[in-house]
Amino acid sequence: MAVRGMAEISQNGIFRLTSNKSYGIGQAFYNMPFSFKNSTGKDVLSFSTTFAFAIVKDMDIPNLHGHGMAFVIAPSRGLPHALPAQYLGIFNASNIGDPSNHVLAIELDTLQTPEFADINDNHVGIDINSLASNISAPAGYFSDSSGEFRNLDLASGERMLVWVDYDGLRKQINVTLSPIEVSKPRRPLLSFDVDLSSVILDTMYVGFCSANGLLIGTHYVLGWSFQLNGEAQALDVSRLPLVPQNQKQKQGKRISKKLITGLAAIAIVFLMVVVSGITFMVRRRKKPEEVLEDWEVQFGPHRFMYKALFIATKGFSNTQLLGRGGFGRVYKGELPSSKTQVAVKRVSHESSQGMKEFIAEIATIGRLRHPNLVRLLGYSRCKGELLLVYDFMPNASLDKFIFSKAKQTLNWSQRFKIIKDIATGLAYLHEEWVQVIYHRDIKASNVLLDSEFNGKLGDFGLARLSSHGMDPNTTHLAGTLGYIAPELARTGKATKATDVFAFGAFMLEVACGRRPVETKMLPEKVILVDWASECWRNGEILTLADPKLRNDYELEEMELVLKLGLLCSHSRSDARPSMSQVTKYLGGNASLPDDLDVISLVQEHNEVQSDGVMAPGFELDNHSKPSVTITEPFFSTGR
Incomplete structure (x- = not known):
């Protein structure tokens, strides 16, 4: 967190925004920005946050409250020109009401300010670029059992919960308040129809602001979770810290x-x-002991207790087993505190230094928020085990539908939608986030499907990051045979183009209903890319379509996917399109060249031979040969 003014973060994770001092501000913002806009850059994505707070008033003047606090979405990590008192550490006298602020605030106001037409000295408001609330209501909540409104005193010193939910489709923001012991009420306190597309920029920071004037109070944030495109993780109220006692209260209780x-x-x-x-x-x-080293403290928000995951998966029971991968087994679980369903992957680890770097990657990738990426929630360590915690996907992985011998399969419209979903997610990783992320293991088994069969790219265990315009710092060859680009096999160096190659192989396998390498096929059909190139040259590209589709597909879409798969799988990296270009092709916003022969689609070298070793032309000497990680066995019978 980035803090300014009086704000500080205690060792037990409490944000204290202000202390018992007059005319001061406190700001605490999350270090990294979030991408709030969809791929078109127009509509604001849905978002959700929940936090626990407490406001402790000055005991010298018990009948008067100081100023309040607010949850804030702002274009910068902190608001340097903000003033204290009625400006809540968000605005100042000259910029209040200015549309160029691009600030959304949910205020918990404890002092009535006529300047902003406050309704009273104890209210909740939704504020856009100003502290004159667009909508506000007295602090309280509606009982689920009786429906009656029950008042709450924001400055009572008691712990309370707030939920803020914005529906990007309905263009509606809801704010709900309750005491700490009451579950989220079904009826929100505030409901406001508003399109935030002109307020929220592409990337924004989230955090909290507060201020004191002549009258003072102490403002605490005791727990917080935030989520783009989904519901924020519920807070385990049993684990929330107590409110630090007011010193003057202590003196009164001798x-x-x-x-x-x-x-x-x-x-x-x-x-x-x-x-x-x-x-x-x-x-x-x-009992198994938690492993917590000094360097892990900085990654605390991403760490789960081993015991919680052990309980969630029923002791990693085989009845909870979802599947096996190259790095470990994946189990279904339900977190005991929030009842959230998760997928837990068990990975063995040995190297302490390597684990430090790996968890640093997890902490970064855990900040990714995109509708077509599986959310990595965090990790846990216990002796020789590393546990990775992901969102649970009810329909498992795509390969179960594409390659299954059972009658159940996906129709063409579902497949085409999933291909576009993954292209959008990969374009976000390559070009839209603050850093470039190379996934390095794109394939059907790493594409997961939610309850509505939306495609989400998952398993970031091999992902690597670099700054835009910089080369990744790795020569470790990683991936799955059949998806590894020729230049990657030579150098072990991941690039955007090597991800694009794997995506090309992925498109072909989804359209054709077979894996990129099938050792039991006829020699000319073993390597899917080579076979597809031959069919293209012979004018028979549509013969590659998956027979299970029974010719029930759009010819133009099928031909587009097959040709684009070949283009992305080109043997020369400079001939492959970028992922933003791919999304334009798939979205119908750009057309492929009429004559793809000019790109020379014939593959000059096979990536692998049928026995799984590198083909002639890819021999490496001992000095240049990269280390190798193959995530799945090289068999055509399953992964």
């Missing part, structure tokens, strides 16, 4: 020293007995 001394002595004796018993039990039961 207990005699004799009583304290007596209770302390009893407590010490009792504690010694309990500790001895616990130590004995731990030694006997020898």
